[in-house]
Amino acid sequence: MFRRRTFLRYSHHLFQPKFALDDGIKSIPTHELFQTLGFIKQSQSGLVHWLPMGLRTLNKVESIIRHRMNEDGDALEVSLSALSPRSLWKKTHRWSGNELFKLKDAKKADYCLTPTCEEDITNLMNEYITSYRDMPITVYQITRKYRDELRPRGGLLRGREFLMKDAYSFASNEEEALQIFQKINTVYNKIFQDLKIPFVSAWADTGDIGGDLSREYHYLHENGEDTLLTCDSCGNVSNVEKCESFPEEVGLHSGDVSVKYALSKDHNTLVCFYYPSNRQLSWNLAMDSVEGDVDVALKNESNETVLKTFERPEDEIMFSKVFRVMDCRINSRSNFPDFPLTKYLKSNFGQLNEVSLVAAETGELCASCEEGHLYGNASIEVGHTFHLGTKYSEPMESKFTDRNNNSNSIPQMGCYGIGISRLVGAIAEVTRDSKGFKWPSNISPYSISICGKNEQLVQETRRKITSQDVFFQFSPKLGLGARIKLSHALGIPLAIIVGPKSWPKVEIEVRGQRWGAGETWKQAYELHNREYDWQIISSGDNTEKHLVPIEYLTEVCNFLLRDL
Amino acid sequence: MFRRRTFLRYSHHLFQPKFALDDGIKSIPTHELFQTLGFIKQSQSGLVHWLPMGLRTLNKVESIIRHRMNEDGDALEVSLSALSPRSLWKKTHRWSGNELFKLKDAKKADYCLTPTCEEDITNLMNEYITSYRDMPITVYQITRKYRDELRPRGGLLRGREFLMKDAYSFASNEEEALQIFQKINTVYNKIFQDLKIPFVSAWADTGDIGGDLSREYHYLHENGEDTLLTCDSCGNVSNVEKCESFPEEVGLHSGDVSVKYALSKDHNTLVCFYYPSNRQLSWNLAMDSVEGDVDVALKNESNETVLKTFERPEDEIMFSKVFRVMDCRINSRSNFPDFPLTKYLKSNFGQLNEVSLVAAETGELCASCEEGHLYGNASIEVGHTFHLGTKYSEPMESKFTDRNNNSNSIPQMGCYGIGISRLVGAIAEVTRDSKGFKWPSNISPYSISICGKNEQLVQETRRKITSQDVFFQFSPKLGLGARIKLSHALGIPLAIIVGPKSWPKVEIEVRGQRWGAGETWKQAYELHNREYDWQIISSGDNTEKHLVPIEYLTEVCNFLLRDL
Incomplete structure (x- = not known):
């Protein structure tokens, strides 16, 4: 029935672009460059379609993470449904989270599209974990997640649908849980080392996910929306929300003072945090100053509401306990707000002086070593680990029988995320230059391109290269120069230039950045350049070129790729 | 800060099951067996979480399909957002489809979760296809799809969230489109051959997706919900909806006759399809009998509505054209319904006799060869290919400039689906037996298990096997017999039994089915049994066992796995 051809x-x-790229590429923002070069196509605000070129890089990053989670993290891969029923989110009081995409099925049951899976995974594990012998266990998945951001950022850094590696650990006691937390942080270090881009990790605020202990992984970059503070003496790095600092000299602030009221956990003590009005109170530092003895439920309440909660009968008010915490920057001549209680006994007052309550700023002293100065860097967060304790296992009613036969023990959890699509966006942002992308070779969509207008020579070259990771399907409209430019823009680390003039030798143009020491290829060159008839025809200034006979092309490319 | 261990x-x-499996396993329905054995966990009706064991099989099936689509299908992989805006579905009149999961975002914009992506892919390709030179092209993706079935089936065969490979082709003319259609059908044959399970392909009804040409891929199985009819002479296989048949003798039906009214495309002719009341009219056969000249929009309308549409003024009714199509099973003594028009001219009547209008039944004659008899088989559909023509590209306003510089040409499309999670469910259903699953070795969660209670010997055996695809992490509670049973139930084709008694020899128990000729291992045995000291210690009756020294274990396993 068919005519055969x-x-x-x-x-x-x-x-791919059908036109020759020009110098304008340097001013294209990274999230647009992804589209210009055919990596992704934005379909709606915060939603993207992955095109073949982008999907290759995404998959390579995914593979690196999967490999480390399996081999070094001892984690088991699962894949949970993206539709999660309302009942689970009611248990943890997260159903009202306004970034949830919610929907009803044909039977009017409520679901959300999961932004993260603490509820689902804990509910699932409840079916399997019954004894301390069932732990420790770490499970992870690499699936799409959904967050209905009102203002999604351009491109991949903050989308409404994104690919995330989320891992969850369950342990029978805190010691075990902290061991896993440490282990996964080691895995994260290896993952980010595999990805070659320099990164920093920092103790972090636990934010809305909550829990006790948390580390963030960042790429330093001027376009980042986070701020990290680093000490120039001890090297300690912290997220600004978690960083404690001191001024060079205490008590220099004589201007306005602000106050934030809080209550002790038993609601018997009014806690007053005083700090310079021109600075931002750090709730974490405030909490730490009173050793956590504040009711966190009141964190976001106004001072009026806190005071109202504290109100008590006329005859008791005299005996109200008050605890004042003074930021070390203010002094007694500072302009304090009115004290809120009219009747009190000074003997019921406590006071803490010279603590640091406000978010650190560049130039202040590091509270860790008390010697160095802090300097701030903009950064892009690319990974986050949390020790959660029982924050989710308790409301999800997880139970197991421990070593002492106590059947009401609650598992200690941890959770560990890497936004994979975000990571691709971040790597692009920090490595791109005026010519386009510049991927590390192990996550470049292809590690090698073949640029040439002579189809026969291109095909012959392709057959000589043993790797499958080779790009040669340029639009026929593009000339040789345009092909080389496009290869560089796509971020492919090696462009092989093939033409009848030099044949059977070919040129290799190095586009990729040399990471690490970046010198191992030189040893190979010293050792093999005669044997392979391998010449360096230019070097330095962004245009390193090699010339090599086609029969040694694979060997030379492999040597060069080691450092890229 | 951490104590190290x-x-x-x-x-x-x-x-995994923590208890020894008993004979009860044979009566567990397949969709429950998946849960008992820890492949998946149903989270809600029609929704599942994939557990590590199931995910391994799912990923292996996915890899086979991806490999064939890339290498043999010349297709490019993409990955589209699962959230699709209402506007696209309005264009194709599919927004009202009642199996769409619909949701609103924070800005009240309407989206659905994609059940299939004709709208999105066509809209995407509109951005890139401008000329006939941009075609042919086939793109595919392997992503989760969503269908809000009111009555989801148990397990994986019909879920509300499922993994699907969906491919779409775009061609500049029909010839090219049919070549791609043929090519993808060749790819499908290879995919289903790779999966080893015998399959049939059949011409099929195009259903709601529509289009002109369609093939289905099925596994024959008694628990299937589809019916295929096969001719015992010419071997032609068709879906019952597409199968034309003839009775052994025409005109034997003298009972009640039913009629279905239709109108010709120009609405000038009333078409009356007459068929035995005890049979089911096949709309496809009816259409074919009048060479497609019916208004398909009236397909699901009642006879009354069709007649109403046909109504015309008194003076015209006399000249109404009527065309009667008679199923070959009825005769003139059959009990016909009243003729609907009261005034007519017989000379305006046309009639077609001895065509087949009803769905074929077992025992009737095959219309293809007119010699053989048809027999019916229950089957499970596992793949579907469609030549779509311009069914989607037209409403989606796709345009390109053709060879003749006509800039209003419309691309010819095809679409090609394989439900990957469904396929896993179907393979389990058709291959399982009373001991559990029985996967072909290339999609078994593991190809080899090591069963033993002596941890040291198990670890030593594991190190001797070069493959990573080895399962040995049994629950410590399980004894040796229970481990072997579990390995068999999981469907792992080879169980290696390790114990101090036979050490340094080990037993290999063959669980898997031998597919194809299944004899290549025997040649290897003849050739190598002395060299490897390889003995067959029992064979036949489900308990084939081999004995081999540990140093040749990898070689012998590889030989055995070839046929499994």
Whole structure:
């Protein structure tokens, strides 16, 4: 029934630019560059379609993370449904979270699209964990997650649908839980080392996920929306929300003072945090100053509401306990707000002086070593680990029988996230230059391109290269120069330039950045350049070129790729 | 800050049965068996969480499909957002489809979770396809899809969230489109051959997706919900909805006759399909009998509505054209319904006799060869290919400039689906037996298990096997017999039994089915049994066992796995 033709010539270059790239590329914002170069296509605000080129990089990053989670993290991979029923989110009081995409099925049951899976995974594990012998266990998944951001950022850094690796650990006691937390942080270090881009990790605020202990992984970059503070003496790095600092000299602030009221956990003590009005109170530092003895439920309440909660009968008010905490920057001549109680006994007052209550700023002293100065860096967060304790296992009613036969023990959890699509966006942002992307070779969509207008030589070159990771499907409209430019813009680390003039030798143009020491290829060159008839025809200034006979092309490319 | 311990002993057996399996396993329905054995966990009706064991099989099936789509299908992989805006579905009149999961975002914009992506992919390709030179192109994705079935089936066969490979082709003319349709059908044959399970492909009804040409891929199985009819002479296989048949003798039906009214495309002719009341009219056969000249929009309208549409003024009614189509099973003595028009001219009547209008039944004659008899088989559909023509590209306003510089040409599309999670469910259903699952070795969660209670020997055996695809993490509670039973139930084709008695020899128990000729291992045995000291210690009756020294274990396993 069909007429046969031997060959359908597929249009594999469809998503690529059909025009020669010009210098304008340097001013294209990264999230647009992804689209110009055919990595992704934005479908709606915060939603993207992954095109073949982008999907290759996404998959390579995914593989690196999966490999480390399996081999070094001893974690088991699962894949949970993206539809999660309302009942689970009611238990943890997160159903009202206004960034949840919610929907009803045909039977009017409520679901959300999972932004993260603490509820689902804990509910699932409840079916399997019954004894301390069932732990420790770490499970993870690499699936799409959903967050209905009102203002999604351009591109991949903050989307409404994103690919995330989320891992969850369950342990029978805190010691075990902290061991896993440490282990996964080691895994994260390896993952980020595998990805080659320099990174920093920092103790972090636990934010809305909550819990006790948390580390963040960041790429330092001027376009980042986070701020990290680093000490120039001890090297300690912290997220600004978690960083304690001191002024060079205490008590220099004589201007306005602000106050934030809080109550002790038993609601018997009014806690007053005083700090300079021109600075921002750090709730974490405030909490730490009173050793956590504040009711966190009142954190976001106004001072009026806190005072109202504290109100008591006329005859008791005299005996109200008050605890004042003074930021070390203010002094007694500072302009304090009115004290809220009219009747009190000074003997019921406590006071703490010279603590640091406000978010650190560049130039202040590091509270860790008390010697160095802090300097701030903009950064992009790319990973986060949390020790959660029982924050989710308790409301989800997880129970197990411990070593002492106590059947009401509650598992200690941890959770560990890497936004994989975000990571691709972050790496692009920190490595790109005026020519386009510049991927590390192990996550570049292809590690090698073949640029040439002579189809026969291109195909012959392709057959000589043993790797499958080779790009040669340029739009036929593009000339040789445009192909080399496009290869560089796509971020492919090696462009092989093939033409009848030099044949059977070919040029290799190095586009990729040399990471680490970046010198191992030189040893190979010293050792093999005669044997392979391998010449360096230019170097330095962004245009390193090698010349090599086609029969040694694979070997030379492999040597060069080691450092890229 | 952490106390260090050198070793955390992870509970990798968590999701497995903790009890010895008994004979009851044979009566567990397949969709429950998946849960009993820790492959999946149903979270809600029609929704599942994939557990580590199930995810391994799912990923292996996915890899086979991806490999064939890339290598043989010349297709490019993409990955589209699962959230699709209402506007696209309005264009194709599919927004009102009642199996769509719909949701609103924070800005009250309407989205659905994609059940299939004709709208999105066509909209995407509109951005890139401008010329005939941009085609042909086939793109595919392997992503989760959503369908809000009111009555989801148990397990994986019909879920509300499922993993699907969906491919879409775009061609500049029909010839090219049919070549791609043929090519993808060739790819499907290879995919289903790779999966080893015998399958049939059949011409099929195009259903709601629509289009002109369609093939289905099925596994024959008594628990299937589809019916295929096969001719015992010419071997032609068709879906019952597409199968034309003839009775052994025409005109034998003298009972009640039913009629279905239709109108010709120009609405000038009333078409009356007459068929035996005890049979089911096949709309496809009816259409074919009048060479497609019916208004399909009236397909599901009642006879009354069709007649109403046909109504015309008194003076015209006399000249109404009527065309009667008679199923070959009825005769003139059959009990016909009243003729609907009261005034007519017989000379305006046309009639077609001896066509087949009803769904075929077992025992009737095959209309293809007119010699053989048809027999019916229950089957499970596992793949579907469609030539769509311009069914989607037209409403989605796709345009390109063709060879003749006509800029209003419309691309010819095809779409091609394989439900991957459904396929896993179907393979389990058709291959399982009373002992549990029985996967082909290339999609078994593991190809080899090591069963033993002596941890040291198990670890030593594991180190001797070069493959990573080895399962040995049994629950410590299980004895040796229970481990072997579990390995068999999980469907792992080879169980290696390790114990101090036979050491340094080990037993290999063959669980898997031998597919194809299944004899290549015997040649290897003849050739190598002395060299490897390889003995067959029992064979036949479900308990084939081999004995081999540990140093040749990998070689012998590889030989055995070839046929499994």
